[in-house]
Amino acid sequence: MSAIKLQGARTLFYKEVLRFWKVSFQTVAAPVLTAVLYLLIFGHVLEDHVKVYDAVGYTSFLIPGLVMMSVLQNSFANSSSSLIQSKITGNLVFLLVTPLSHWAWFMAYVGASVVRGLAVGTGVFLVTVWFAPPSFAEPWWILVFAALGAGMLGALGLIAGLWAEKFDQMAAFQNFIIMPMTFLSGVFYSIKSLPPFWQGISHLNPFFYMIDGFRRGFFGISDVSPWISLAIVGTAFVVVSAIALELLRKGYKIRG
Amino acid sequence: MSPPRSGPPAISFQNVSKTYRGGAVRALDGVSFDIQPGEFFGLLGPNGAGKTSLISILAGLSQASGGSVKVMGHDVVGDYAAARRALGIVPQELVFDPFFNVREALEIQSGYFGVKGNGAWIDELLENLGLADKAKANMRQLSGGMKRRVLVAQALVHRPPVIVLDEPTAGVDVELRQTLWAFIARLNREGHTVLLTTHYLEEAEALCHRIAMLKLGRVVALDRTSDLLSGRASTMLRFKTDAALPPALREHSRVTGRIVQIKAHDAAEVEAMLATLRAAQVPVEDLEIGRADLEDVFLEIMNGAEQGVGA
Numbered sequence: 096m097s098a099i100k101l102q103g104a105r106t107l108f109y110k111e112v113l114r115f116w117k118v119s120f121q122t123v124a125a126p127v128l129t130a131v132l133y134l135l136i137f138g139h140v141l142e143d144h145v146k147v148y149d150a151v152g153y154t155s156f157l158i159p160g161l162v163m164m165s166v167l168q169n170s171f172a173n174s175s176s177s178l179i180q181s182k183i184t185g186n187l188v189f190l191l192v193t194p195l196s197h198w199a200w201f202m203a204y205v206g207a208s209v210v211r212g213l214a215v216g217t218g219v220f221l222v223t224v225w226f227a228p229p230s231f232a233e234p235w236w237i238l239v240f241a242a243l244g245a246g247m248l249g250a251l252g253l254i255a256g257l258w259a260e261k262f263d264q265m266a267a268f269q270n271f272i273i274m275p276m277t278f279l280s281g282v283f284y285s286i287k288s289l290p291p292f293w294q295g296i297s298h299l300n301p302f303f304y305m306i307d308g309f310r311r312g313f314f315g316i317s318d319v320s321p322w323i324s325l326a327i328v329g330t331a332f333v334v335v336s337a338i339a340l341e342l343l344r345k346g347y348k349i350r351g
Numbered sequence: 352m353s354p355p356r357s358g359p360p361a362i363s364f365q366n367v368s369k370t371y372r373g374g375a376v377r378a379l380d381g382v383s384f385d386i387q388p389g390e391f392f393g394l395l396g397p398n399g400a401g402k403t404s405l406i407s408i409l410a411g412l413s414q415a416s417g418g419s420v421k422v423m424g425h426d427v428v429g430d431y432a433a434a435r436r437a438l439g440i441v442p443q444e445l446v447f448d449p450f451f452n453v454r455e456a457l458e459i460q461s462g463y464f465g466v467k468g469n470g471a472w473i474d475e476l477l478e479n480l481g482l483a484d485k486a487k488a489n490m491r492q493l494s495g496g497m498k499r500r501v502l503v504a505q506a507l508v509h510r511p512p513v514i515v516l517d518e519p520t521a522g523v524d525v526e527l528r529q530t531l532w533a534f535i536a537r538l539n540r541e542g543h544t545v546l547l548t549t550h551y552l553e554e555a556e557a558l559c560h561r562i563a564m565l566k567l568g569r570v571v572a573l574d575r576t577s578d579l580l581s582g583r584a585s586t587m588l589r590f591k592t593d594a595a596l597p598p599a600l601r602e603h604s605r606v607t608g609r610i611v612q613i614k615a616h617d618a619a620e621v622e623a624m625l626a627t628l629r630a631a632q633v634p635v636e637d638l639e640i641g642r643a644d645l646e647d648v649f650l651e652i653m654n655g656a657e658q659g660v661g662a
Binding site: 098099100101102103105106107109110113114117118181184185186188189190191192193194195196346350351 | 407410411412413414431432433435436438440442444446447448449450451455459460462463464465466467505
């Protein structure tokens with residue numbers, strides 16, 4: 096990529112980061128507070144009643160799940176909300192008339208989504224760490240699954256932002272696809288506690304592998320091998336990215 | 352003054368067509384013409400004529416169903432990056448990004464084109480467009496006219512050789528129009544090519560070297576502005592009246608409120624019209640006989656008379 100193209104992509108990335116940072120109360124502080132409330136409520140109610148792993152308290156078990164849930168939801172929210180807002184207000188024209196390639200769009204939007212996801216995830220971790228002492232049994236898995244998960248959800252947000260023509264459609268995508276997949280991925284429980292049928296369903300959910308692999312980094316324990324999770328999440332990331340890139344290349348719903 | 356000709360045309364439309372709804376609606380039908388480097392070119396037509404479709408294809412906002420479009424010799428599809436780098440587009444809609452102030456918006460737009468460290472040019476744009484004291488103002492705080500100025504600055508921030516102004520003065524005050532035209536005219540004198548679409552025909556008449564007129568997706572007129580004016584009915588009888596016109600004149604006249612304009616080809620025809628008005632006892636005020644302007648030519652062409660076109 097030439098220096099000019101790289102500068103263009105870097106500018107779009109900078110603009111996307113600046114966009115969410117300028118409203119960081121809404122985009123960073125609010126999701127951190129939401130995650131802490133989940134921890135307070137579920138942790139307080141279930142701490143003495145639920146045991147997922149023998150050596151791990153429920154609050155400790157819950158924290159990585161909440162961190163990863165925040166990473167995923169906010170990565171998705173960044174690219175999807177930025178695109179849909181620009182489409183509806185019409186200011187996407189400023190980007191459409193530029194020489195930026197579909198690769199530049201992809202790297203900038205997904206890159207900024209990863210930054211926001213990791214910023215919120217770090218915030219959630221720093222606040223929740225006061226509720227239970229952290230452990231980092233295999234920390235490389237933490238970094239790998241956080242980055243891959245944020246990237247995949249950033250790319251998924253791009254697809255949703257391109258597809259949706261109004262805020263209502265975007266809300267449907269978020270509430271009927273992202274939210275159920277996140278909540279049914281083992282954030283609040285181990286899927287081993289589910290009936291066999293729902294265990295099978297959970298194994299079809301790539302979000303489960305992201306959270307399970309991410310949690311492995313903290314406790315060194317997981318429902319499935321982290322290598323299997325890495326293969327599945329990596330494949331999902333490549334597939335979702337390929338779809339997003341193709342839609343961008345075609346100008347799907349953004350170029351007439 | 353003839354525009355300078357060297358190298359490829361600044362903009363080239365070759366047999367451009369655009370259809371919607373599987374071909375049911377034809378917005379552009381074989382549009383072909385070139386705009387030479389350094390020209391100030393007007394693209395006129397009624398609503399729905401295809402102006403916006405043509406500009407959208409030029410800008411890469413939509414794709415042609417057929418034909419080709421080039422900017423400074425670069426195809427807008429096959430070599431889109433070079434074509435877009437050569438273009439600065441002022442969109443018709445008053446759009447803005449509410450997250451940024453004016454200077455940030457300009458720096459970001461500049462960066463998209465790979466241009467950085469051009470603070471002096473941004474300062475010059477702000478100064479020339481009357482935005483210097485609004486540089487730190489958020490886009491939401493600006494009036495409509497100020498937002499329009501920012502759109503112009505955003506289009507120029509990467510110093511494109513070709514500038515496209517799509518209805519740039521729609522709904523803006525006289526001061527901005529004068530500021531804008533003075534600045535654009537200066538850029539044109541410095542060698543920038545300008546393509547203007549507007550419904551303000553007096554602006555097109557005053558500014559454009561050549562004009563193309565579109566009707567139902569086809570070019571129905573393309574000529575030097577002076578030739579368009581001289582090649583048509585050159586005399587207009589204008590007056591004000593509250594009375595009804597005699598039938599013999601009514602069908603040939605254009606009435607705007609109290610103002611009546613009737614096309615005439617020579618002095619004898621003017622005298623005959625005046626005699627008809629006297630015979631019908633139509634009281635007239637502010638009677639004048641003048642040259643046909645671009646609006647007269649435009650209406651004449653749009654009412655059906657096609658002239659030969661050629662690039």
